[in-house]
Amino acid sequence: MSKIFKQVPLYRFLDLCNNSAVEKSVLDCGAGGAQPPLSLFASHGYKTRGIEFDVKQAAKANDFGTNNNQQLNVEIGDMRSLKMADASIGFVYSYNSVFHMKKVDVKKSVEEMIRVLKPGGLLFVNFLTTNDFRCGEGPCVGPNEYEQMDDEPVIHSYYDPNEADVYFKDMEFVYKENRVLERIYEGSKIRQGFVDYIVRKL
Amino acid sequence: MSKIFKQVPLYRFLDLCNNSAVEKSVLDCGAGGAQPPLSLFASHGYKTRGIEFDVKQAAKANDFGTNNNQQLNVEIGDMRSLKMADASIGFVYSYNSVFHMKKVDVKKSVEEMIRVLKPGGLLFVNFLTTNDFRCGEGPCVGPNEYEQMDDEPVIHSYYDPNEADVYFKDMEFVYKENRVLERIYEGSKIRQGFVDYIVRKL
Numbered sequence: 075m076s077k078i079f080k081q082v083p084l085y086r087f088l089d090l091c092n093n094s095a096v097e098k099s100v101l102d103c104g105a106g107g108a109q110p111p112l113s114l115f116a117s118h119g120y121k122t123r124g125i126e127f128d129v130k131q132a133a134k135a136n137d138f139g140t141n142n143n144q145q146l147n148v149e150i151g152d153m154r155s156l157k158m159a160d161a162s163i164g165f166v167y168s169y170n171s172v173f174h175m176k177k178v179d180v181k182k183s184v185e186e187m188i189r190v191l192k193p194g195g196l197l198f199v200n201f202l203t204t205n206d207f208r209c210g211e212g213p214c215v216g217p218n219e220y221e222q223m224d225d226e227p228v229i230h231s232y233y234d235p236n237e238a239d240v241y242f243k244d245m246e247f248v249y250k251e252n253r254v255l256e257r258i259y260e261g262s263k264i265r266q267g268f269v270d271y272i273v274r275k276l
Numbered sequence: 277m278s279k280i281f282k283q284v285p286l287y288r289f290l291d292l293c294n295n296s297a298v299e300k301s302v303l304d305c306g307a308g309g310a311q312p313p314l315s316l317f318a319s320h321g322y323k324t325r326g327i328e329f330d331v332k333q334a335a336k337a338n339d340f341g342t343n344n345n346q347q348l349n350v351e352i353g354d355m356r357s358l359k360m361a362d363a364s365i366g367f368v369y370s371y372n373s374v375f376h377m378k379k380v381d382v383k384k385s386v387e388e389m390i391r392v393l394k395p396g397g398l399l400f401v402n403f404l405t406t407n408d409f410r411c412g413e414g415p416c417v418g419p420n421e422y423e424q425m426d427d428e429p430v431i432h433s434y435y436d437p438n439e440a441d442v443y444f445k446d447m448e449f450v451y452k453e454n455r456v457l458e459r460i461y462e463g464s465k466i467r468q469g470f471v472d473y474i475v476r477k478l
Contacts, residue, residue, distance in 0.1 A: 076278040076319075078291040085287050089280040117278075235456075247458075247465065254437075255453040263449065 081111045081169045083251070083270050087198040090248065090272060092118060096164040096194045099123070103153040103187060104171025105146070106131025108138060111169065116144040123163070124148035125156065153183040158190045166191050167198035170268075173231045176219050180231055184241045191275045196248065198272050201233045205254045205267030235269050245273035283313045283371045285453070285472050289400040290320060292450065292474060298366040298396045301325070305355040305389060306373025307348070308333025310340060313371065318346040325365070326350035327358065355385040360392045368393050369400035372470075375433045378421050382433055386443045393477045398450065400474050403435045407456045407469030437471050447475035 079085075091100070098120045102112050105124025112122040112135065124146060126132035132148045139146035151157060153168065154175075166187045172180050180201075187197055202209070204218055209232040212222040218232040235252045249272035256265050281287075293302070300322045304314050307326025314324040314337065326348060328334035334350045341348035353359060355370065356377075368389045374382050382403075389399055404411070406420055411434040414424040420434040437454045451474040458467050 078287055078294065080288075080291065082284060082288045085280055086282075086284045089282065092280065247460070249457070249459050251455055251457040253453055253455050255451070256449075257451050258449070 076117065077113075079111050079114050080109060083200065084111050084114065084167065084169055084198065086249070087165075087167055087196065087272055088115060088118060091115075091120075091165045091196055094164075094194070094196060096192055096196070098165075099163045100165040100167070101125065101156075101158070101163045101187075101190065102148075103156075103166065103168035103183065104174075105148045106135045108134045110135035110138055110146060110148065111167075112146045112148070113139060113142055113144055116146060120165075122146050125151040125153050127152065153186060154179055155182075156186045156190050160189050161192045163190050164192055164195045165197075166195070169198065169200060172199055173202045173233075174228055175231065176216055176229055177231050181241060184238075188245065188275060193275050195275050196272060197245070197275070198270065200268050200270040201238050202230060203252065203254075203267035203269050204232045204234055205265070206232060207265040209267070232267075233269065238269065238271065242271060242273045244276065246276055248272040248274055278319065279315075281313050281316050282311060285402065286313050286316065286369065286371055286400065288451070289367075289369055289398065289474055290317060293317075293322075293367045293398055294320060296366075296396070296398060298394055298398070300367075301365045302367040302369070303327065303358075303360070303365045303389075303392065304350075305358075305368065305370035305385065306376075307350045308335075308337045310336045312337035312340055312348060312350065313369075314348045314350070315341060315344055315346055317367075318348060322367070324348050327353040327355050329354065355388060356381055357384075358388045358392050362391055363394045365392050366394055366397045367399075368397070371400065371402060374401055375404045375435075376430055377433065378418050378431055379433050383443065386440075390447065390477060395477050397477050398474060399447070399477070400472065402470050402472040403440050404432060405454065405456075405469035405471050406434045406436055407467070408434060409467040411469070434469075435471065440471065440473065444473060444475045446478065448478055450474040450476055 106126035308328035
């Protein structure tokens with residue numbers, strides 16, 4: 075009986091990775107937190123590595139690994155500038171993470187993810203969409219970019235459902251899903267919007 | 277290392293079921309096929325039961341169970357008229373299945389799923405939406421209901437994203453996701469539309 079991870083769209087990505095011939099190594103960009111999906115990949119035999127901006131969140135992820143007899147290798151870093159060689163890792167994903175920056179930085183980050191990926195390797199990355207209930211909230215700092223208050227002030231960048239297609243113009247299309255979900259959060263129904271991409275490096 | 281099931285949205289449903297206090301018994305309506313998600317529930321300790329219209333598909337599901345040392349209990353039946361007592365099972369789901377009927381029959385089936393569910397139990401059911409690329413294809417047999425050719429002629433009913441809300445008016449809302457996905461099928465990019473509901477019986 076295996077643990078269920080809340081980052082549900084990554085199950086599809088993992089299944090595609092499992093059916094790929096590329097080396098089983100994976101990088102998570104934005105890898106921190108108390109339930110790190112790198113653990114799911116580790117349990118499927120992947121050599122894992124993670125990049126995380128926040129020291130506490132990185133520690134939580136590594137602790138989760140330790141408690142499950144896994145070495146997840148979550149390091150402090152900046153996904154806009156990965157300290158990794160070109161074409162050095164089989165799979166890369168970034169789940170609910172890359173949009174915590176202005177779009178100019180999102181673009182840099184996606185370019186970095188693509189740079190470090192081996193040819194034939196798969197990339198999963200998702201974005202907030204303009205369908206999200208918080209799009210428009212807070213001081214606007216760019217095109218659908220807002221400074222919003224979570225535990226501390228953070229940037230959220232929102233994309234039209236096709237706006238990020240251009241980031242992947244040199245990649246092979248595998249899967250795209252535009253999702254509008256409603257759920258109960260702190261007693262109220264909220265609406266969130268995400269678009270998920272899975273692409274292959276040529 | 278556990279198998280990944282292709283019915284990805286059911287991972288979220290299973291996680292919610294695992295966090296519920298209701299008895300761990302589950303019914304799958306449309307349970308047949310070579311990769312039955314009932315196996316995932318069985319591996320998490322659920323007593324399973326399935327209803328399937330097609331004899332061959334039911335056998336495939338039970339064979340998968342046998343090969344994995346599980347007794348999945350997929351039986352031939354009609355989800356419009358479940359041979360089960362009221363409030364007799366903890367959880368019910370129907371994944372990519374109920375829309376293979378006219379809407380009058382879909383309604384009957386959902387009412388049956390709700391009838392057999394225990395109070396506090398959770399239901400997952402999803403529908404094709406009018407965003408799907410096949411909506412409008414083939415002879416129209418009702419409001420967004422079409423007779424289409426798969427391996428044999430089948431009915432597909434398509435729903436506006438909020439159209440099925442009324443089926444769940446007496447249930448507690450838990451989760452709803454309106455998904456438009458693009459993927460490669462037989463060499464071409466296709467667009468599919470689904471809306472998934474998770475609701476709780478009061």
